[in-house]
Every structure is written in structure tokens, then in C-alpha cells.
Amino acid sequence: MTDRRRSITLVLACTILGAAAQMLIKSGATALPHVSGFIPNVLAMLSSPLLLAGYSFYGLSTVLLVVALKHGELSMLYPIIALTYVWVAILSVLVFHEHLSPLRVAGVVVIVGGVAILGRDKF
Amino acid sequence: MATPLSSMALVSFGAFIGSFGAAFLKAGATRLQFTVASLARNWRLALGVFFFCFSSIFFVLGLKEGELSVLYPMVSLGYVWTLLWSRIFFGERLTMTKLAGLALILIGVLMVGLGTERDPAVRGALNPSGQVR
Numbered sequence: 642m643t644d645r646r647r648s649i650t651l652v653l654a655c656t657i658l659g660a661a662a663q664m665l666i667k668s669g670a671t672a673l674p675h676v677s678g679f680i681p682n683v684l685a686m687l688s689s690p691l692l693l694a695g696y697s698f699y700g701l702s703t704v705l706l707v708v709a710l711k712h713g714e715l716s717m718l719y720p721i722i723a724l725t726y727v728w729v730a731i732l733s734v735l736v737f738h739e740h741l742s743p744l745r746v747a748g749v750v751v752i753v754g755g756v757a758i759l760g761r762d763k764f
Numbered sequence: 765m766a767t768p769l770s771s772m773a774l775v776s777f778g779a780f781i782g783s784f785g786a787a788f789l790k791a792g793a794t795r796l797q798f799t800v801a802s803l804a805r806n807w808r809l810a811l812g813v814f815f816f817c818f819s820s821i822f823f824v825l826g827l828k829e830g831e832l833s834v835l836y837p838m839v840s841l842g843y844v845w846t847l848l849w850s851r852i853f854f855g856e857r858l859t860m861t862k863l864a865g866l867a868l869i870l871i872g873v874l875m876v877g878l879g880t881e882r883d884p885a886v887r888g889a890l891n892p893s894g895q896v897r
């Protein structure tokens with residue numbers, strides 16, 4: 642079961658890296674210039690340092706996830722992956738001063754519960 | 765600050781595209797070997813990365829306006845599709861437990877979406893020609 646333990650640790654690291662990536666990506670997306678057309682938008686994204694930094698973090702977390710998936714079932718790792726939603730909600734309030742209405746907090750809790758339940762299933 | 769419906773639509777579409785990334789990453793991961801030749805030949809892994817990159821374009825377009833605390837939870841809609849692909853491509857069983865999890869995710873996303881006030885002025889980042897503004 643050391644493989645399973647290692648997978649869980651790796652996925653936990655993924656959630657923290659992934660939440661940090663979302664902060665950079667949101668900051669970069671908000672700062673994007675308003676251009677028209679699909680290609681100009683993609684080019685604007687590719688020249689945004691914040692987006693590139695965010696996706697570097699995201700890429701690193703994806704590589705860790707791939708390594709974790711080699712030894713663990715996708716469904717087993719769901720509950721831990723779901724923690725990302727909690728980190729992002731907390732950081733959205735702290736970093737971007739977004740207002741979390743009670744309905745939204747409840748919604749995030751229900752989503753995390755749903756994702757966790759997916760992982761409880763035997764396969 | 766309000767979150768436009770168009771942003772929610774873009775992020776939801778990104779989640780759909782991204783679910784193909786998850787499926788191909790899983791297919792590639794089960795065949796993963798840490799040799800250069802094996803990694804270079806692992807086209808499933810490469811395709812998985814491509815789908816994630818492609819989906820992120822829609823995600824970032826959606827994030828240009830609106831709140832992260834509303835839009836990020838919509839990424840969970842990808843699980844709905846991932847479960848479907850797991851059933852179709854990997855033969856994983858679609859049990860009552862999984863269906864219950866799916867139902868909760870959908871209800872949660874609906875709650876998060878309804879928990880935001882909407883400003884009609886910022887609705888519709890898509891113009892009539894379907895191009896992104």
C-alpha cells in the first residue's frame with residue numbers, strides 16, 4: 642500500500658499547486674487586452690507572463706497527477722483532488738476580495754461532497 | 765462584481781473539452797514507462813496534454829470577466845463527462861454511488877451559479893457572429 646500512500650501525497654501536492662496556479666491564471670485573464678477573434682485572443686494569452694507562470698504551475702501539478710494515476714485509480718484520488726475547490730474558494734476571498742454568499746459556500750461544499758462520493762465507490 | 769452567463773458557458777465548455785484530456789492522460793498513464801523512447805511514443809499522453817491546453821483557452825476566455833469563486837467550481841462539470849468516458853472507454857461500472865456523486869456535483873454547480881447576482885450589461889461576451897469579443 643506504499644504506492645497508494647505515495648499517490649495520495651502526490652495528489653495532495655497537486656491540489657495546493659493547482660490552487661496557486663488558479664490565482665495566477667485569474668490575475669492574468671483579468672489583465673488580458675480586449676482583442677477580437679480567436680487567434681488574437683490566444684496570442685494575447687501566450688504573451689501574458691502571469692498566465693504562463695500559472696500554467697507552468699498547472700503543468701507541474703499535471704505531471705505529478707500523471708505519476709500518481711499510474712498507481713492509483715482515478716476514482717480513488719477524487720476526494721483529494723476535490724480539495725482544490727476549497728483552496729480556490731478561500732484564496733478567491735483572500736486574494737481577490739470576492740464575496741462568498743452562503744449559497745455559494747454551500748454549493749462548494751456540495752460539489753466537494755459529490756466529488757468525494759465518486760471516490761468512495763468500489764470498482 | 766457580477767459573473768456573466770457567457771463566462772459560465774465558456775468555462776463549462778472548457779470543462780467538456782478537458783474531460784477528453786483526463787481520459788487520454790489515464791490511457792497514457794497506465795502505459796507510462798520512464799524511458800525517453802517510451803515517453804516519445806506515448807501519443808495518448810501527448811493527446812491528453814493537447815486537450816488540456818485546448819480547454820484552457822476557453823477557461824481563460826471565461827475568466828476574463830467574473831469571479832473565480834463562481835467560475836472555478838464549474839470546472840467540476842468535467843467529472844460528469846469523465847465518468848461517461850470511464851464507462852465507455854475503460855469499462856468502469858457506472859454505479860448508484862457514482863450517479864449520486866454526479867447529482868451532488870450538478871446541484872452544487874447550480875447553487876454556486878445561482879449564488880451570484882448578474883449584471884445584464886455584462887451578459888453575452890459572444891457577439892451575434894459567434895466570435896469572442
